[in-house]
Amino acid sequence: MQELKVILRDDEIPRQWYNIQADMPTPLSPPLNPATGQPIDPEDLGKVFPMNLVEQEMDQNRWIDIPEEILEKLLLWRPSPLQRAVGLEKALQTPAKIFYKNEGVSPAGSHKPNSAIAQAYYNKEFGIRRLTTETGAGQWGSALSFAAQQFGLELKVYMVRVSFEQKPFRKLMMQTWGANCVPSPTRDTATGRAVLEEYPDTPGSLGIAISEAIEDAVSSENTRYSLGSVLNFVCLHQTIIGLEAQKQMEKIGAYPDVVIGCIGGGSNFAGLAAPYIRDKIQGREIRVIGAEPTACPTLTKGPYAYDFGDLAKTTPLLPMHTLGHDFIPAPMHAGGLRYHGMAPLVSRLCQDKLVEGAALNQLDCYAAGMLWARTEGFIPAPETTHAIAAGIEEAKKAKEEGRERVILIGWSGHGLMDLKGYEAYINGELSNYEYPQEMIDKSLEVLKDYPKPE
Amino acid sequence: MQELKVILRDDEIPRQWYNIQADMPTPLSPPLNPATGQPIDPEDLGKVFPMNLVEQEMDQNRWIDIPEEILEKLLLWRPSPLQRAVGLEKALQTPAKIFYKNEGVSPAGSHKPNSAIAQAYYNKEFGIRRLTTETGAGQWGSALSFAAQQFGLELKVYMVRVSFEQKPFRKLMMQTWGANCVPSPTRDTATGRAVLEEYPDTPGSLGIAISEAIEDAVSSENTRYSLGSVLNFVCLHQTIIGLEAQKQMEKIGAYPDVVIGCIGGGSNFAGLAAPYIRDKIQGREIRVIGAEPTACPTLTKGPYAYDFGDLAKTTPLLPMHTLGHDFIPAPMHAGGLRYHGMAPLVSRLCQDKLVEGAALNQLDCYAAGMLWARTEGFIPAPETTHAIAAGIEEAKKAKEEGRERVILIGWSGHGLMDLKGYEAYINGELSNYEYPQEMIDKSLEVLKDYPKPE
Numbered sequence: 013m014q015e016l017k018v019i020l021r022d023d024e025i026p027r028q029w030y031n032i033q034a035d036m037p038t039p040l041s042p043p044l045n046p047a048t049g050q051p052i053d054p055e056d057l058g059k060v061f062p063m064n065l066v067e068q069e070m071d072q073n074r075w076i077d078i079p080e081e082i083l084e085k086l087l088l089w090r091p092s093p094l095q096r097a098v099g100l101e102k103a104l105q106t107p108a109k110i111f112y113k114n115e116g117v118s119p120a121g122s123h124k125p126n127s128a129i130a131q132a133y134y135n136k137e138f139g140i141r142r143l144t145t146e147t148g149a150g151q152w153g154s155a156l157s158f159a160a161q162q163f164g165l166e167l168k169v170y171m172v173r174v175s176f177e178q179k180p181f182r183k184l185m186m187q188t189w190g191a192n193c194v195p196s197p198t199r200d201t202a203t204g205r206a207v208l209e210e211y212p213d214t215p216g217s218l219g220i221a222i223s224e225a226i227e228d229a230v231s232s233e234n235t236r237y238s239l240g241s242v243l244n245f246v247c248l249h250q251t252i253i254g255l256e257a258q259k260q261m262e263k264i265g266a267y268p269d270v271v272i273g274c275i276g277g278g279s280n281f282a283g284l285a286a287p288y289i290r291d292k293i294q295g296r297e298i299r300v301i302g303a304e305p306t307a308c309p310t311l312t313k314g315p316y317a318y319d320f321g322d323l324a325k326t327t328p329l330l331p332m333h334t335l336g337h338d339f340i341p342a343p344m345h346a347g348g349l350r351y352h353g354m355a356p357l358v359s360r361l362c363q364d365k366l367v368e369g370a371a372l373n374q375l376d377c378y379a380a381g382m383l384w385a386r387t388e389g390f391i392p393a394p395e396t397t398h399a400i401a402a403g404i405e406e407a408k409k410a411k412e413e414g415r416e417r418v419i420l421i422g423w424s425g426h427g428l429m430d431l432k433g434y435e436a437y438i439n440g441e442l443s444n445y446e447y448p449q450e451m452i453d454k455s456l457e458v459l460k461d462y463p464k465p466e
Numbered sequence: 467m468q469e470l471k472v473i474l475r476d477d478e479i480p481r482q483w484y485n486i487q488a489d490m491p492t493p494l495s496p497p498l499n500p501a502t503g504q505p506i507d508p509e510d511l512g513k514v515f516p517m518n519l520v521e522q523e524m525d526q527n528r529w530i531d532i533p534e535e536i537l538e539k540l541l542l543w544r545p546s547p548l549q550r551a552v553g554l555e556k557a558l559q560t561p562a563k564i565f566y567k568n569e570g571v572s573p574a575g576s577h578k579p580n581s582a583i584a585q586a587y588y589n590k591e592f593g594i595r596r597l598t599t600e601t602g603a604g605q606w607g608s609a610l611s612f613a614a615q616q617f618g619l620e621l622k623v624y625m626v627r628v629s630f631e632q633k634p635f636r637k638l639m640m641q642t643w644g645a646n647c648v649p650s651p652t653r654d655t656a657t658g659r660a661v662l663e664e665y666p667d668t669p670g671s672l673g674i675a676i677s678e679a680i681e682d683a684v685s686s687e688n689t690r691y692s693l694g695s696v697l698n699f700v701c702l703h704q705t706i707i708g709l710e711a712q713k714q715m716e717k718i719g720a721y722p723d724v725v726i727g728c729i730g731g732g733s734n735f736a737g738l739a740a741p742y743i744r745d746k747i748q749g750r751e752i753r754v755i756g757a758e759p760t761a762c763p764t765l766t767k768g769p770y771a772y773d774f775g776d777l778a779k780t781t782p783l784l785p786m787h788t789l790g791h792d793f794i795p796a797p798m799h800a801g802g803l804r805y806h807g808m809a810p811l812v813s814r815l816c817q818d819k820l821v822e823g824a825a826l827n828q829l830d831c832y833a834a835g836m837l838w839a840r841t842e843g844f845i846p847a848p849e850t851t852h853a854i855a856a857g858i859e860e861a862k863k864a865k866e867e868g869r870e871r872v873i874l875i876g877w878s879g880h881g882l883m884d885l886k887g888y889e890a891y892i893n894g895e896l897s898n899y900e901y902p903q904e905m906i907d908k909s910l911e912v913l914k915d916y917p918k919p920e
Contacts, residue, residue: 121882
């Protein structure tokens with residue numbers, strides 16, 4: 013009988029996160045205050061995030077201890093399984109060995125709680141009693157609802173109105189975990205009221221929801237804002253994924269030739285990939301691929317530049333691959349990958365050729381997701397299908413070349429809350445999105461007066 | 467750091483099912499042919515199920531080898547974790563230790579695939595190429611869709627029309643796994659056409675769907691019917707749950723004082739409990755509780771009698787606790803527990819005082835489910851909340867008595883596909899159901915002319 017999984021015991025869970033800032037060949041350019049063009053004052057960030065997280069954002073230590081209180085909560089579902097996709101290998105008739113790290117086993121069904129739990133803990137530690145956040149597709153909002161409840165924090169989630177109406181189940185998850193989930197724009201913030209004044213029937217947008225959540229946080233007592241990707245500390249919290257995967261593969265004497273994660277804001281990918289990129293920096297031969305949608309080709313088509321993290325320009329200027337902060341990706345189903353920018357950490361690593369981007373189109377991704385569900389059983393999230401599709405391409409190449417190749421896929425979450433995308437695919441209602449270069453060029457014009465990162 | 471989980475390695479998965487028929491103090495009375503009142507001819511059952519499963523239904527051996535091909539598929543998600551509910555213990559301030567066996571980790575999200583995989587395998591082995599089944603709430607239909615796909619079998623699922631319309635996501639899961647899921651009644655069977663002739667707008671019923679699925683199976687080439695609970699072989703396949711739990715608790719030197727599972731048709735409960743009931747038969751002091759809804763109080767209010775397994779009276783007469791085959795349980799959310807009868811195995815064990823029933827009401831169960839979600843993270847299925855509510859009662863008793871007590875809960879599945887019940891609970895729209903004894907007595911009148919089991 014072939015063993016299909018490598019499981020770590022509770023006492024084998026990693027006790028430290030890995031901070032790749034300590035090993036990057038080129039240090040990160042700092043976030044800039046858009047008014048002055050100077051590096052942002054940490055005190056300014058401290059109005060939005062608790063200072064202990066602001067400090068973690070800039071921490072340069074290689075290893076950062078995971079507080080015991082966080083480990084206890086992570087153990088509700090971690091260490092997550094490393095599994096071998098034998099059924100898929102057979103279907104592809106490939107000599108490749110395909111492993112996947114299954115983050116779908118968390119209460120919220122994705123990797124997001126890895127950082128949600130950490131952020132809730134640090135806020136609580138800092139004396140914060142209430143969090144705000146925004147959510148689009150709902151993965152982050154539900155993860156933070158679960159985490160806030162675990163630490164007894166209040167939470168208000170500004171959910172993009174169109175998602176709020178189209179995805180009632182995500183809202184119900186958040187309510188079950190005790191969060192207050194409201195359709196954005198609301199009448200509760202000046203931003204929301206202004207938008208509703210002008211566009212009473214607006215479907216809302218992630219940009220508006222972010223602005224509302226930040227306004228609420230900075231203007232309410234004992235309240236801070238929480239963000240589910242992009243930032244260094246979010247990527248840091250996610251490194252537990254890659255650290256576990258390394259331990260697990262070591263147990264069976266395996267090491268990947270290629271590591272693949274889907275990539276939107278970048279934290280899921282960075283979490284899986286960072287420990288492997290460290291090996292690569294130290295000379296190991298390994299490919300590290302961020303799989304993104306052609307509908308939002310940030311790594312493959314966007315330049316490395318300073319840009320705002322949000323449409324409303326409320327964030328500092330961040331050094332990153334970007335399609336321009338007012339780029340609106342096509343309405344494809346992998347909502348978690350519809351982000352114009354990319355985590356500065358991942359962007360810098362990409363500049364240094366330690367990470368490569370691959371753009372996958374929607375139909376290939378759903379075909380890959382269907383094949384996965386029918387061979388491996390678990391139905392992947394639309395975001396996760398991008399990593400699977402890229403993994404299948406690698407497995408096919410291995411077959412053509414007739415050589416074994418070890419492929420590690422980051423299986424970021426299950427698709428049980430996103431079955432409408434599968435329905436649309438099965439019914440032939442989906443299409444691919446590709447942008448003419450002129451359109452991207454036009455969207456990038458906003459960048460021309462901003463400073464340039466090194 | 468406290469360890470919260472006990473995980474078995476792939477190579478520690480049980481290799482045999484435990485057949486409690488070998489150890490029961492009173493043997494099962496046989497199923498009867500309703501026309502003759504005589505034990506059913508296995509050849510008749512062989513028209514509905516493949517003969518290898520019919521033989522397994524009557525097998526009296528204590529240990530039955532699990533074929534390698536089944537083990538390989540079970541390893542996609544098994545062994546399932548045994549977890550300690552420390553957060554719940556704290557919230558209850560109980561000295562009790564609460565463990566739960568998490569069956570929510572399967573691709574379909576419940577324990578159902580344990581038997582679905584086995585049934586698909588045995589059908590395939592027997593040369594069957596196509597399966598039929600019915601589904602109400604959708605748990606069984608989706609589990610069998612996954613399993614049929616794993617063995618390359620065609621599958622047609624007759625889904626009660628009202629569920630088909632109200633639960634589109636369950637249908638989408640089945641389609642994603644390649645099954646043909648249709649709203650019952652259909653025009654594809656004589657039964658369906660007759661019903662539609664008379665009641666064109668019928669919402670359908672489980673009884674009608676069963677009749678359609680069986681008619682399709684016995685009248686189509688190379689086709690058999692598949693059932694997700696009640697039968698001996700289904701209970702047998704589920705014993706892997708309890709066998710794993712015993713191995714896991716042994717690893718930490720623990721043994722439960724009380725084992726609790728929710729109980730509808732009985733297979734989830736039997737699967738968890740059977741190995742413990744064996745210990746009890748051998749003299750071990752342990753309580754084994756089947757937690758059922760007051761809306762369908764089969765074990766607590768139904769007599770032990772011969773009755774049909776379905777409303778349409780297409781099955782043999784089965785010796786079981788029953789509320790009468792035309793008892794229609796109130797429309798509560800735990801659809802998987804809305805069954806008038808009870809697995810003959812469980813019924814017989816209950817007669818012999820090896821199993822006790824406990825009836826829980828809907829509001830207490832949802833309150834328990836909410837408390838679980840907010841302490842332990844995972845959102846339980848409405849069915850599972852019954853076991854949790856009963857477990858919480860035991861934990862409270864332990865607190866009153868001031869003594870440690872080890873409680874093992876069968877966590878049969880997650881509730882991500884059933885969030886509407888939570889919404890109704892949060893909005894105060896749910897109520898309890900209790901039946902006046904006269905109503906149950908009236909429903910039991912159908913039994914008066916049937917033979918009586920010993």
